Amino acid sequence: MQVRFNIVRQNPNSSPRIQTYTLEVNPGNTILDCLNRIKWEQDGTLAYRKNCRNTICGSCAMRINGRTALACKENIGREIERLNKIAAQANNSKAPQQIDSIPEMTIAPMGNMPVIRDLVVDMSSFWANLEAVEPYVSSEARQIPEREFLQTPEEREQLNQTGNCILCGACYSECNAREVNPDFVGPHALAKAYRMVADSRDTKTESRLEKYNQGTFGVWGCTRCFNCNAVCPMEVAPLDQITKIKSEILARKDESSSQPIRHRKLLLEFVKDGGWIEERKFATQLFTYSFAGYKELAKLLPLGFRMLIRGKLPKKFVPSKGTKEVRSLIESIQKLNKQSFSKKPDKN
Ligand code: SF4
Ligand code: SF4
Ligand code: FES
Missing domain, CATH: 3.10.20.30 (Beta-grasp domain)
Structure with missing residues (x-):
């Protein structure tokens, strides 16, 4: 043909x-x-x-x-x-x-x-961003034993999916966040970052999570467009790995830590309360936590006003009929998450 x-x-x-x-x-x-x-x-x-x-x-x-x-x-x-x-x-x-x-x-x-x-691109930023997440297992804080660090089959299994990455750049090429935010390290780097967080031999988990939690450099820069999962030829599912890092961060931080964390926690509480989000309260509670937040809220006022005069601001909040079911789903997942965090070995 x-x-x-x-x-x-x-x-x-x-x-x-x-x-x-x-x-x-x-x-x-x-x-x-x-x-x-x-x-x-x-x-x-x-x-x-x-x-x-x-x-x-x-x-x-x-x-x-x-x-x-x-x-x-x-x-x-x-x-x-x-x-x-x-x-x-x-x-x-x-x-x-x-x-x-x-x-x-x-x-x-x-x-x-x-x-x-032609079809050859300069991948310098791809490699530099990989380097930025420190993609090497750190054993600095350990006393080096005479034998190599052993892992159980279960511990090794944690690394299988991310270990399949062949650094082809497909996810980076299609990443919407990378297109608009030069600070964002990209899906390949964060998939590798999770590989380090999940590695039972690595001793820098806490400082890594602090780093991946910074601004829009790390996990909060992702817009969850799903493109990386869709194109990855090795089924590394970078977005899933980003979500796992977020869960690790959220389990350690309270809502006063930063706006992205406050956003996630509030969102969950609202959905648990009423089955869906009470948008008017959501915006005010999200931003009125700090002085900088009030300034952010003030920026939203013109939008709120336009919504009000066009009848798009709901007069009262009506909880979803499925609230009980939604709440029980969230609570079951939270319970499972708690169990999986408590099963993790102490790496240090
Ligand atoms: S598309 Fe998949 S295999 Fe390629 S760099 Fe991204 S995560 Fe790795
Ligand atoms: S889901 Fe996030 S990391 Fe993946 S391509 Fe979209 S913006 Fe980039
Ligand atoms: S030539 Fe090696 S992955 Fe295609």
């Missing part, structure tokens, strides 16, 4: 352009197989990264038809199926559309990193 490849190309200090190549391919060919053939048979100037060709090294991440993926993992057949499904959804039809014309693949460089050339 024939497939057309629209590849976004770029030279240093110039604007991107699209160059089109047509190949005769099999549905089982990977995108990387196709790029190799374009380079070897049609245009030796095409630049992209690759190494293992087997989803191990993480070199070949690029945007394939709109989302970042590994070129050696995705194949033509599955991409066509995916594009057909997207087209069918866009046309609101139940059956996937049959496309009669030549299928097209759009290949672009990863996002959130500057392009060096």
